[in-house]
Amino acid sequence: MLAIALTLHLLSAVIWVGGMFAAYMCLRPAAGPLEAPQRLALWRRFFQKFFPWVWAAVLLLLLSGYWMMLTSFGGFSGAPLYIHLMQTLGWVMVGLFLWLFHGPWLAFKRAVDRQDWPAAGAQLGLIRQIIMVNLPLGLIVVTIGGTGRFWG
DSSP states (O other), X not given: OHHHHHHHHHHHHHHHHHHHHIIIIIIHHHHTTSOHHHHHHHHHHHHHXXXXXXXXXXXXXXXXXXXXXXXXXXXXXXXXXHHHHHHHHHHHHHHHHHHHIIIIIHHHHHHHHTTXXXXXXXXXXXXXXXXXXXXXXXXXXXHHHHHGGGOO
């Protein structure tokens, strides 16, 4: 069962962090030259497809992570420092995603649907800034998760 939980945990992290990397480092510069209506509609379609995967990843990360903490370390008190660091940064990431989804994303989606391109552009800028923070956090968490057991 531990192997299944760890697999779900790793795949969820890859999907979430990899999706942010693809969005920020690849799609953003590729979509930049497009005219506002096409660029904003593309981003709307991208996020519409990506966010259900993020919700699933967040749920699986939390369930598998806490299950492994309880079964492998006997709970919080038995968990090493790197697990606590992953958990803390992970919750920051979840909080940023919840803000992004329930604030800028919903406003962006409504603005694109009514073809209010200036409002949509402003919301997309805020989404970009949140991802600009969450992506490095995700890369740090992945690094901690991959190397933490080798510390000290």
